[in-house]
Amino acid sequence: MTPEEWLSSFEAKVAEVAQKAAEFKVNLEAAGATEASPDGSLRVTVAPNGALTDLSISDAALRGSGGELAAQIMQLARKAQRAAAVHVAEAFAPLAGEDSESLRMVTGFIPPEEEEEPEPAGRTGYAFTAAPDESEPPAARPAEPPSRPHRPRSTARDDDDEEFGDDQIFGKRDDW
Structure with a gap:
């Protein structure tokens, strides 16, 4: 291969990598994901890195308990984060090569799919928890951790460094 042919081949490879990098950038910017609840009352959007960028909660989503609402939001966030990770991997594949170590x-960091939990039938209104039964004793508090053992006091005399002399390395104390 002549130097001109090598240079031409090299420039073609550089142009191909530059094109793939530009496509990757565009695809990466669009790799976020949005997931919504089946009834559309909740919507979660995440960026390509999985960071929460938008959360939409309609009044209809407020009909259950706070715990149920939080669980639905977290489930949607996890689904959206997984979808964003899949989109990032899909955007990266042409740049890295389909069978590359990178x-x-x-793709090794893509979380597994979660199983869908069925929506409870006939769920309407707010859920309230019963007040605790006052006749039962409160749960026993865990025992306090043991305190650290105390170090024994030194029996050495206060002037145990006599062998080093009374010279001060920064001058006499009277000079300070």
Whole structure:
């Protein structure tokens, strides 16, 4: 291969990598994900890195308990984060190569799919928890951790460094 052919081949490879990098950038910017509840009352959007960027809660979502609402939001957030991770891997594949170690590394961080939990039938209104039964004693508090053992006091005399002399390394104390 002549130097001109090598240079031409090299420039073509550089142009191809530059094109793939530009496509990756565009695809990465669009790799976020949005997930919504089946009834559309909740919507969660995450960035390509999984960071929460938007949360929409309609009044209809407020009909259950706070715990149920939090669980639904977290489930949607996890689904959206997984979808964003899949989109990032899909955007990265053409740049890295379908069978590359770097692509396997990126896809190794994709969380597994969660199983869908069925929506409870006939759920309407607010859920209240019963007041605790006052006749039962409160749960026993855990025992306090043991305190650290005390170090025995030294029996050495206060002037145990006599062998080093009374010279001060920064001058006499009277000079301070």
